[in-house]
Structure formats: structure tokens, C-alpha cells
Amino acid sequence: RKEMEETSARVMEMVELVPVTRAHALEDEEVAKMSGQLFAVAEKGYKLDLIQALFGSVGWAVFQIFQVICLAFTGYLAIGGKIQAGDITLYQSYFATVVNQVSSIVTLLPTIAKGIESVNSIGEVLLSEDIEDNEGKEKLEQVTGTFDFEDVCFHYKNNEHNVLNHLNLHVKSGETIALVGESGAGKSTILNLVIGFNQAESGKVLIDGKDISKIDLRTYRKHLAVVPQTSILFSGTIRDNITYGCENVSEEELQKVIKAANLSNLIASLPKGLDTMVGEHGGKLSGGQRQRISIARALIRNPKVIVLDEATSALDSISEKLIQQALNNLTEGRTTFIVAHRLSTIRDADRIAVIADGRCAEYGTYEELMALQGEFYQLKQIQS
Ligand SMILES: Nc1ncnc2c1ncn2[C@@H]1O[C@H](COP(=O)(O)OP(=O)(O)OP(=O)(O)O)[C@@H](O)[C@H]1O
Numbered sequence: 159r160k161e162m163e164e165t166s167a168r169v170m171e172m173v174e175l176v177p178v179t180r181a182h183a184l185e186d187e188e189v190a191k192m193s194g195q196l197f198a199v200a201e202k203g204y205k206l207d208l209i210q211a212l213f214g215s216v217g218w219a220v221f222q223i224f225q226v227i228c229l230a231f232t233g234y235l236a237i238g239g240k241i242q243a244g245d246i247t248l249y250q251s252y253f254a255t256v257v258n259q260v261s262s263i264v265t266l267l268p269t270i271a272k273g274i275e276s277v278n279s280i281g282e283v284l285l286s287e288d289i290e291d292n293e294g295k296e297k298l299e300q301v302t303g304t305f306d307f308e309d310v311c312f313h314y315k316n317n318e319h320n321v322l323n324h325l326n327l328h329v330k331s332g333e334t335i336a337l338v339g340e341s342g343a344g345k346s347t348i349l350n351l352v353i354g355f356n357q358a359e360s361g362k363v364l365i366d367g368k369d370i371s372k373i374d375l376r377t378y379r380k381h382l383a384v385v386p387q388t389s390i391l392f393s394g395t396i397r398d399n400i401t402y403g404c405e406n407v408s409e410e411e412l413q414k415v416i417k418a419a420n421l422s423n424l425i426a427s428l429p430k431g432l433d434t435m436v437g438e439h440g441g442k443l444s445g446g447q448r449q450r451i452s453i454a455r456a457l458i459r460n461p462k463v464i465v466l467d468e469a470t471s472a473l474d475s476i477s478e479k480l481i482q483q484a485l486n487n488l489t490e491g492r493t494t495f496i497v498a499h500r501l502s503t504i505r506d507a508d509r510i511a512v513i514a515d516g517r518c519a520e521y522g523t524y525e526e527l528m529a530l531q532g533e534f535y536q537l538k539q540i541q542s
């Protein structure tokens with residue numbers, strides 16, 4: 159029971175983590191980690207199946223015998239004149255009702271067994287090949303981090319509306335580009351094109367001049383770090399959450415990352431330090447602390463490319479400052495795509511792209527766009 163509950167919690171967390179797992183090309187590691195627990199559950203499930211099969215067949219026989227005995231008993235009573243012959247059917251149907259109720263409880267057990275089976279398929283989902291075909295594609299050993307969107311069009315399958323409509327965008331290596339625009343403008347969609355979760359319908363997305371649809375995405379993603387809009391932590395220690403997917407991290411490296419992510423004070427204040435359990439979904443930490451752990455997780459990969467969907471939730475100014483510093487440390491010298499909501503992030507970006515009507519409506523530095531007094535200027539007027 160306990161194992162099953164634990165596993166289902168782990169599976170839930172794992173499912174939530176899937177975007178991060180895949181974006182960081184860690185599918186194999188995750189499956190290996192999970193399979194131990196899955197086997198334990200599978201064994202439990204197998205035993206349960208056996209018991210249930212036994213219970214089911216023996217139960218059926220017992221019920222049948224029970225009814226025969228009842229029939230004999232009522233028959234005996236009828237012969238003795240205690241009840242009328244017609245009442246036998248009545249009593250038989252009572253007995254049948256009782257038997258049905260009991261057996262319906264028994265049939266609940268297969269449902270439980272099915273639950274266990276579905277656990278097994280999670281691994282298959284992660285590794286499923288039809289989502290992505292990397293076989294035989296060019297492997298990227300090195301990534302410089304230059305991106306080109308050339309006339310990219312994109313719409314979601316279940317939606318006719320063109321989210322991206324001939325989008326053109328050039329991002330230099332090492333540059334931070336802030337994507338701004340109204341809700342639903344397509345900012346997250348662009349990030350998913352960068353990760354390779356979305357594929358351009360027409361036009362091209364080029365990384366270092368190579369068409370992203372023609373490269374082995376797993377090799378590219380080794381150089382990529384993703385910081386999602388909501389920080390996704392799993393139950394475990396702070397250390398586990400930071401080093402997720404990175405083995406053999408030296409203590410020195412870890413300390414450097416903790417400092418850069420502005421986590422030193424937090425960790426020093428905890429009795430167990432790095433080995434503090436964060437609780438389910440990191441529930442024992444504040445939103446700002448979770449975000450900084452997310453940033454540390456990105457930093458430790460020492461990526462070439464960063465994809466960051468800034469959280470919209472408001473933070474107090476101290477927390478915001480801590481995150482801002484951590485972000486600056488993260489993005490330095492790396493190509494960064496950031497969906498920016500905070501003014502400070504927008505100001506710190508090298509370039510700003512205003513996304514509207516499925517394309518890049520305005521592009522330039524903060525000063526340039528403010529001077530232009532166009533869409534960006536208006537967006538800022540509304541916000542402040
Ligand atoms: N998985 C999906 N399936 C179908 N339509 C989608 C899907 N994801 C997004 N869309 C649609 O595509 C459009 C762009 O969505 P996107 O998430 O890129 O917007 P966004 O600019 O990131 O917005 P926000 O600032 O609110 O996060 C929206 O109209 C949205 O309804």
C-alpha cells in the first residue's frame with residue numbers, strides 16, 4: 159500500500175517533470191531511476207493478481223454452493239409446510255441479491271490492478287519514438303547558440319488559427335532576447351520551437367545555421383537548459399533538485415552555482431542545509447526560493463542556450479532582486495530566450511522582440527523601442 163502511494167506520487171511528479179526531462183535529454187536516466195520502483199510495484203501487483211484470481215474462483219464456487227444450500231433449505235421448509243412453495247423463488251432472489259452485492263465488491267479489485275498497469279506505461283510514454291525521430295540525424299557536438307527564424311509559420315493541430323505567421327527573428331550567440339507581447343501572442347510557442355517541442359510548419363528554425371528539424375535533438379538539448387514558468391521541483395533534497403540529471407557534480411561546482419543563484423543564505427539558514435527535503439512539489443519552500451533552485455538547476459548544466467519562461471506571479475521586491483541577480487548570473491555569455499514580464503528583466507535584455515499577430519512586430523533595445531513609441535511603448539504604458 160505504502161509503496162503504491164509513494165509510487166503514484168513519484169509518477170505524478172515525473173509526469174510533471176516530463177517537459178524538463180525531455181528538454182534536457184534525460185529520458186534514459188529518468189526511466190532507469192524509475193524502473194526499480196516500478197518493478198517493486200509490478201511484483202506487488204502480480205501477487206495481488208494471484209490472490210484475486212484465487213479469491214475470484216473460490217468465491218464463485220462458494221457462492222454457488224451457498225445458493226444450492228439455500229435452495230435445499232427453503233425446499234425443506236416448504237415440504238414441511240413452514241412456507242409456501244411459491245416463496246422459494248422469493249427467498250432465492252434475496253439470496254441472489256446478497257451474493258451479487260458481495261461479488262461486486264470483489265470485482266473492484268481488478269480496477270486496482272489496472273491502476274498498477276498504467277504505471278508501467280509511463281516509461282513507455284517517455285521513450286515513445288513516434289513523438290520524435292532522432293534516428294540517423296546529424297549529431298551536434300558543439301553549439302554556439304546562434305538562432306534564425308526564417309518565415310516560420312505554426313499552428314496547433316486542434317486549432318485553425320495561425321499562432322505564428324511568417325515570423326523572422328535573428329538571435330546572436332550570447333545575446334539575451336526578451337519576448338514580450340499580449341497573453342496568447344505566441345511567446346511560449348516560440349520557446350517550444352527553440353526547444354524543438356514544436357516543429358515549424360513552413361519556414362525554418364536554424365541553430366548555428368543548421369535546420370533544427372534535421373539534427374538529433376537529444377544531442378542539441380545537452381547544451382540547453384529550461385527554466386519553466388512554474389518551477390518544477392520534485393520531493394527530495396535541495397541537492398537532488400539542483401543536480402537533477404547531472405551526475406558527478408563536484409562540491410566546488412555546486413557551491414559556485416548556489417552562490418550564483420543567490421541560494422547561499424537560504425541554505426545556510428537551514429539546519430540540514432543542502433540535504434533539506436523540499437517536500438512534495440517543493441511545497442516547503444516559497445515561490446521565490448523555488449525559482450532560484452530552478453535557476454541553479456539550469457546553471458549547473460553550464461548550458462549554451464537558455465529558454466526561460468518568466469513567472470508571472472508577483473514577488474516582493476527583495477525576492478525579486480535576488481532572482482534578478484541570479485538571472486543575470488545565469489544568462490551571462492549564453493544565448494537566452496526569455497519571456498519577460500518584469501521591467502527589470504526587460505531592461506537587462508540585449509534585445510526585445512514584441513510578438514504580435516504571429517510575427518515580430520518590433521525589435522530593438524529598450525531605449526530604441528521606447529523612442530519608437532509604438533507597440534512596446536503602449537504595452538509599457540498599460541502595465542505601469
Ligand atoms: N497546446 C495547444 N493547443 C492548441 N492551442 C494552443 C496550445 N498552446 C497554445 N495554444 C494557443 O496558441 C496561442 C499562443 O499561445 P502561447 O502559449 O504561445 O501564448 P503566450 O504568448 O505564451 O501567452 P501567455 O503570455 O499567456 O503565456 C494561444 O491563442 C493559445 O490559445
Ligand SMILES: [Mg+2]
Nearest residue numbers: 345346347497
Ligand atoms: Mg506563455
